[in-house]
Amino acid sequence: MASTTETNQPRSSDQPATQSSEAHQPRAPIDPYPPPAGGTYPPSNMSYAHPQGYPTVAPPYHGYHPSAYNPYYGDPYYTTTSYNQADEAASSCFRCFCIIMFLLVIFTLLASIVMFVVVRPETPAFKVESFSVSNFNLVPGSKVLSGKWEASIYVDNPSYRMKLEIDRWETSLYHKDNYLAMGSVMHSMNLESRSKGTMHMKMETYNTTASSAVEDMEKEQKEGGNVSFNLRLTLSYDMKASGFLYNHYSNYRSGTLRVKCSDLKVPLPAGSNTGSMPSGSSKACDISDGF
Template sequence: MASDSTRPVTGYPAPNPNGFNHQPPPTATAFPYAAPPPQNYPYYTNNNHQYPSSTYYNPQRATFLRRFFAIIIATVIITGTIIFIIWLVLRPKLPQFRVESFSVTAPFNLTSNRLTTSWDVALTVRNPNGKITLYYDDVQAAVFYRGHSLADTYLAPFVQGKKSESALKASFAAASTFVDGRDVDGMNEERGKGGGSVGFNVRIIADVRFKAGIWRARRRLLKVYCGNLVVSVVGNGSRSNGLSGGPRQCSVGM
């Protein structure tokens, strides 16, 4: 029977047969198995399918658009250059208007805001252009007092050659035309302070064309203003003695 000294003590580890007191290090895994058990992950299906892009690049269409816009830009530049050269060569100028005479040709009756009278105006129109002919259409003239029209009329169309002058005459008639109370007071005040003189304005509007050879500009609206045409009107039933101060130059614009 073995002795008690060689019998292992219950509850303590068996001695190392190699004579060392230290045990070998434990294995690296903390699991009781050689490898962790496989885990059941849910199967993932990607339903987000990537479809090809619907955008389609057409090189022929892009080339056509580039050429189209290039042609438009070139046309605008060439047209503008031609117009600028023509303007430099021709140097178009506005016509000149001058009032030669202006008079009241019928009794000047202003009673109860009603005016009955008539006017005559004679103008000289000059074309200062040496290479351009002027064509006047739809010529309308009117006589005003302080911006309010008293009478108007239409004149016949006419043509002006290069470096030429034309005589233009117009007659106006007011038959019991209503006149604003402020204008009545203004006329009476002018007649009282100016020895019976009253200042009127004449305005002319016309469609004018500039033409030089085959070149023809589009129609333009010509505006002529002849202001402060003073005539002597002593009292009701009287006529004027003509334009005071001699011929008067008019302002012209478009």
């Protein structure tokens, strides 16, 4: 009987297999209600059933993706290459600008050094070549003076590649520091580099009262017969330096020169009304201001 009972019991191998596949497990229910205020959707702890049966946690929601505003977001050409090229172009332009400014400064300094060392202007020389008096008359009683004076002044421009232009000059005649006569205003005299020229001037006075001058000149006539005069010139000038082309000049310096030619002795014995400075006895002049 025992054997009969054992044979009637079902064997474990004959029992139906248990359906343990995860594919047949029920999926997580979906919450039909919206999330509470201040929360995120979907909730960070909410899981979805993976098609293969593995649960997956949904990523948190942070609003709109940057690609919604920038169509090129994430493209390496627009995010890295284009920006790097723009930065390199700006840097190259800035470097070129700095180099050009540096070269201009160096060129200006070199040009100034050449101008002051090589083409440095030299002081022009003024020298009285001739000086004469005519219609000279002294009236000691009334202290009145009359006369005509003529002078020729030799001008030398020793500067190399520097042109001297005298716009105008005014001449005044003195006996010591006593004013006697004024000359006419003369205009335009041009001297090329290392060239020479002559300035001619005339002065005249008629019945001019000059008490101190008349007394001094009368005394000189009685003592030696030579009367001394002083010439004073005021000149407006321009110095121009030649450029790379020999016929082209540019302004270099402008100003005013004051030239003083002192102690011009003329033989005028008492009773004589004409005289001139002896030939070959030229007189150098002094220059002030400008150089």
